[in-house]
Amino acid sequence: MTSETPLLDQVIHTYDQDRFPFVRRVRDMFGDADLARIDESCAVHPKPGTTDQATEAHARFYAEFDSIRGLYHDFLRTHVLPLFTGDVCVQAVPTFRVCPPGGVAVSTFHRDADFHHQPGTVNFWLPLTRAFGTNSIWIESAPGRADYQPVELVPGEVLQFDAINLRHGNLANDTGACRVSFDFRVIPLDRFQDTGLSTVTSATPMRIGAYYMVMENPPER
Ligand SMILES: [Fe+2]
Known part of the structure; x- marks a missing residue:
């Protein structure tokens, strides 16, 4: 894959959870809670008037x-x-x-291009619980198609997808289980543009040294 490659596909990668024990380490942040039941020990619903990033659980993670x-x-x-x-x-x-059950992580179906994110951005989505049905993210198969399907993943898997162009969002979670995940964006440095814009939810400037860091590739070992 080069930085010129269109990234319209959804690709699932796998990793070794013994080497990268994200579930174990995030559980530790929450007193060894079962992350699928994290709503029983920690406030996970945003308070009225706040964003979906402003809960007790988010504060603890960060x-x-x-x-x-x-x-x-x-x-x-x-x-x-x-x-x-x-x-x-x-x-x-x-x-x-x-x-969480009864809630939505990101309610509005959207393309990230509508939220200040720039062309060339690649998204990676890593579940820390089983992601299925209405607790997962729903993504269309091609831009404009609106044929949303849930991403069905388990810990140890990571989805790479084109959130810039593919609409995605969440439905009300009726699975009875919390879905906990983290996601991150990557942009080839030779495509990165300092747009002067900030993220919509946390108002973090989307520049190098704030929202983004540069990583040398291949890395020096
Ligand atoms: Fe998004």
Whole structure:
């Protein structure tokens, strides 16, 4: 794959959970809670008037992100950078998501192009619980087709998809199980443009040194 390659496909990658124990380490952040039942020990529904990123669970993940930062970087070097040619901009802190029973993680079906994200961005979506049915993300198969299907994944799998152009979102979760996941964006450095824009939910400037970090590729070992 090169930075010129169109990335319209959805691709599922797998990784070794013994080497990259994201589930174990995120469970530790929540007192060893079963993440599919995280709503029983932690507030996961946004308060009225706040964004879906403003819950107690999100605050805890971001406050404790340093405990998995090294693991995240190692994962990027091992599984993500080899998918690209040359240096890349990577989301410095992945976005944490919780889709609890009765709730929605991201309610509006949208293309990320409508939310300040730029062409050339590739999304990676990593579930920390089983993702199925209405607890998962739903994605159309081609731009404009609106034939949404749920992404069915288990921990140890990562979805790569074109969130810029493919509409995606969530339905009301009637599975009885929370879906917990994190996702992150990657842009080949030679395509990155400093647009001066910020993220819609957290108002983080989408520039290198804020939302994005540069990773050398291939990495120096
Ligand atoms: Fe999105």
